[in-house]
Amino acid sequence: MLTGQLTTVAAALFTGAAIYVNVAEQPARQALAAGPMLVQWQASYRRAAVMQASLALIGGALGCWAAYDLADRRWLLAALLLIANWPYTLVCIKPTNDALHRLALSEAGADARRLVATWGRLHAGRSALGLAAVLACLWAGH
Numbered sequence: 001m002l003t004g005q006l007t008t009v010a011a012a013l014f015t016g017a018a019i020y021v022n023v024a025e026q027p028a029r030q031a032l033a034a035g036p037m038l039v040q041w042q043a044s045y046r047r048a049a050v051m052q053a054s055l056a057l058i059g060g061a062l063g064c065w066a067a068y069d070l071a072d073r074r075w076l077l078a079a080l081l082l083i084a085n086w087p088y089t090l091v092c093i094k095p096t097n098d099a100l101h102r103l104a105l106s107e108a109g110a111d112a113r114r115l116v117a118t119w120g121r122l123h124a125g126r127s128a129l130g131l132a133a134v135l136a137c138l139w140a141g142h
Contacts, residue, residue, distance in 0.1 A: 011133040015133065059079070064079045074136065
């Protein structure tokens with residue numbers, strides 16, 4: 001049972017962080033002028049990427065372990081939803097990330113604002129995958 005609980009905790013931590021970005025951090029950064037907005041995004045992204053990628057990987061591994069340990073394939077659904085954040089990020093979000101990282105502070109303007117807004121919409125997909133993983137954990141745990 002501990003493996004299922006640990007999977008749920010990892011999924012909830014991932015989801016909470018992802019939703020926080022969409023609900024609090026993204027609107028706050030978009031209220032800044034283009035230059036400070038870009039600087040804030042670049043600094044924040046470096047820190048958040050490591051945390052979120054780790055939580056998705058750890059939660060995915062724990063979900064696989066829970067499926068084996070508890071002989072319940074529903075935990076695999078939670079694991080797959082968490083791990084799905086990796087390909088989603090690499091395929092869907094990375095081009096926008098790369099464009100934002102290439103922008104220099106002196107180039108911050110309408111393009112930076114558009115890219116940060118696009119990034120926020122794409123990041124909402126990570127929040128949705130996380131929420132689906134939490135719901136899968138709750139389903140498997142009951």
